[in-house]
Amino acid sequence: MKKLLLSFSILLLSAMAISSCSDGDRIDQRGGLPLPQQPKIVDVKSVPGGAVLKFQIPDDPYIKGIVATYERNGAMVESRISRYLDTLMVEGYADLQEHAVEVRSFNADDVKSEAQTVKITPLEAPVNTASFEFFEAFGGFKVKIKNNPTKATLALVVQADTLNADQDLTYEQRKWKDVSTLFMSSDSVMLTRRNMSAVPTVLSAYLRDSYGNTSERQLIKITPKAETELDKSKFKYYPVADDNFVNDPNGGGVAALWDKATTGTGRFFVAAKGCPIPTWLTIDLGVGEEGTVLSRIKTYPRSDYDVFQGGNIRQWEFWGIYDDPKEDLTKNPCAKTDPDYQQRHGFSRGWVMLAKGEQYKPSGYAPDGTVDGWTPEDREYYLYNTEYEVDNTNELTPNAYDKIRYLRLVVVNTFATYQYPATSGAWFIGEITPWGQVNK
Template structure:
């Protein structure tokens, strides 16, 4: 009897399996459904690289959505919308020719209505209208990408020639090596590639979009500038104005910080020790915000970037750790400049210059980067392991002479002024005074 029951069970399972495998009972199908009604074409608007097609969705319970089918770069592609939308986007063309697009409705079984063919004429594609400028920079090249108002996803592909840069050769006669591919969805952005030899080099540049379209290739000869780490053993504190500072008698344009003896003093910024056992610089509570101090680099240099490290693993993205920085430079003795060339309180830029004497100019400005980003209101809503790693070991501020705020970024300087615009605490609570701390400061550039 057991054998008979087992045999019947196996037979029943086999029948169920056969039925469930039948194509007519797929769970994504609904049996026989009528072909849906055709949508009505309401309007067509040409856009860069494609078109926007407006449709009216018929009141048909069998209709699940609308599909546009078209040929692009030799392949058949589709754009689909649900029955609750009315706009189809056709995209990915790199020409301005006329193209056919077939519009159909479809049901839950993907059965389609009769097609309606419309003609579209794309506007010039972003891959052809986007522009770039390439500049020589320290340790590499700097690239400004502009004219991408639709915020299209673009890649700028950069290659370098490994043959003689003085030879007058065409692209296909050169030996190319990939350098970088920069991805952007911005209308205007400046990007940097470092780690390149400081020798004359022919670079090739072209844009590529997500659809495999490419722009014409441009060849540009550039010579990256040599970049070295400045010898921090030559750096020293160079007080400007009365020192120690009397916070009740601040002198306009002079240093305005008070050292807290609980830290290692200004020299701790340049001791090269950053592993949790080294000293750090600590400014006393009650310092005005913004606040600054002056450093004699002990050498003349053009600064390319400044790497900073916080107090070792102490309250990341909080408290008196620096959130917003400025770096200023001058080749003139700032003590004499304060006497001979002071700022005038009536000057239009007096506040933005913090009242600094006229020999000073800004070389870099920035906010502590956080890979996972800040909250929409700018506050810190926690941090990831990647945030912490970047915060401790990778923070740096780049000097950029293409930035309208820092046109003299690469000018020769001897003195560096470190400006703490805001700590994380002062930013969050809108404080105008407070303590702050920094672990290490490391300038890079070209020494004269």
Template sequence: MKKLILYIAVLFLILGCKELGRIEHVDQSAPAPEQVVVKEVKNTSGGAIIKFQLPDDENLLGVKAVYERNGEIVETKASLFIDTLVVEGFGTMNTQEINIFSIGRNEKLSEPVVVQINPLLPPVQSVSFDVESGFGGVVINLQKNFSEADLALVLMADTAGNGKFADVQTFHTKSKEIKFPRRGLKIRPTKFGIYLRDRWNNKSDTIFKELTPIEEIKIPSDLFRNASLPTDYYLPAEGSTGYRLEHLWLGADASDGTFYATSHSAPMPQWFTIDLGRKVKLSRIQKWPRPDYELYSSTAPRIFEVWGSENPNPSGAWDDSWFLIGEFEQFKPSGYGEGREVGPVSPEDRDYWYNKTEFDVVPTEKAPDPYRPATHIRIRVLSTFQTFGTEADKSQIIIGQLAFWGQMVN
């Protein structure tokens, strides 16, 4: 019994010592730390980077900058292991006053060091943007976002024609250059407005335009057929009729095992040609994958080209009878990694992959006139997710369904 009591006493003593070891003494009577010494101020777009030298003070906890931004007093803090402060979010190039304090462990502040900065032109003022008519609505263009700032493009419209504008949609991006289509709008002259906003609620001037959306329909697939040109590749996997090219437009549910899948030894790049049975101008392409399979991986197309022709060479040759409609890469809402790796897949990525994947036809340097009429569409897959970034010359390709949108031409 005595041994048990002795053991318990020793245990409490050990635990008590450990607990006491966690207590950090803060001297509430210690004076505020000395001021920092500002060494350099580098003005940046909408802000500045302030480099400083820390005081030699054992009571030092960190440093903070206090300043006014859009009518509010805000703070930016740095630990004692960092010698720079970043202040940002200013919407003009006006001179700004920054107060920098040393912070003591007892939370006492030094006298402020007052620094004046002169922010460079902020992204909401330097980034180019515009809005123009598009198929089924309008297209918003953003360019020259060289700093890859996190921006929102706000589209407004006076749909009632009474001079009152209401928000239609807000698009978010960090891209240097991007186009956003907004469809589902009425085909009539409408006044639109668009402006940029950043995450600190700084805003650009608003651009106003009266535009008329271009009529767009889903191209009927009743006349589609496999053109079977000599250089095309469309042999189904295992020779199964359940994987033949026609399943791309027959409307069958891909979950029942009917979708397009080429053989496992198919050459790369590979292409197939669809005879549309009528003359059309394409505005966009919708794609559905094999359900619950190949999520941003494996044999799904990653980069591909779409070509059009009114009179393709019957030999299947790539010649002047074909014109480029566009080159596309599978979009991933959360973005790819710095090395273009897929990286983590978010719920938004998954939803887009299975329910919203589409590719907009827009003029580019490579495809300056993509809206030329075509009776045949040729899709040339340059890489799948498993061959992207490699020199692989063979790969199976799997696609659930395709649909084409645009205008039929008489």
């Protein structure tokens, strides 16, 4: 019996060997699929940081796609496309040198065709063409990043040395602390970093792209401006003849805007249903002749009421003036024939726009601008983290850092009037908290 089993095993192995040999020992087959045909390269176009390869896909039903293999920053990488596409991006270079790229087609078993080699020469990479400029700001710095026309994702890596700011030292000699990594993917953007001490500081900054390429490091010396919360006990409503809001007696009155009640059932300000839209009111900040320069304005909605809905404010403007606005209205009026009359709501010439913004929603609005629900993060931001930055680098607010004594709140629209344009409507707000530079 044992001899019979042994003989059967030998016969089976022999049959398998014969079957294997009958394929001619071909290594171009796997799972029965033939070796893929090579794709035809019809165009090579250099682009920033790489190149775009265009192909003609062979008439081969077994081809699944095209793969390009190339060396980048010392490592071999692949870029793949399916057979239904005809262009492939080779990317991630930060030089202007010629690079070799091997191109192959592959089938469903990932068996690849013979390689074709194509040479590419990238254009200047975004990490090298983009530039940045730092500006001193309240509680930190602002940095403008520009010249990124391809909208590549870039990170600005920032470190700070506050211990040796007065010394002329190299990067290696300084005591660095990580400050932040700021991300951008637009042609031009202004970013802000706060919570820094108002002391001389040397910053180290460079750009980094998604492939690990970096720009040249720059050292910048700044001194962040000190900021403090304004003393709201000195605020009072200052009735000016062109204020157009209509108070609803069911609310807490204008003083509810600065009573420090931001949660629960605390008082809040309500404008009546017939209130014009846009609408505004004026506040005497109580800062005296020294005035103040504002840095940001934090807002709180009516506590947890109609979140992202109804009469809650969607778009704001904040204006400021140093001179008495009652006198300015008489001595320095804005004529209806002036080209900027509508833009400045007819405000007298002493008023300057400090900030303009829309209620931020972390998850974003629907494509048509409407609210299609909200997340817990949206609600958290809406209730506790909404603020508007005063920025004199914005082309809309070049005089934002002018010294002021009076603040005008302008409600451009609410969530109700944004979606359904109207010239009047009710609105409400819980609290405002301005920050800035106050001379005591």
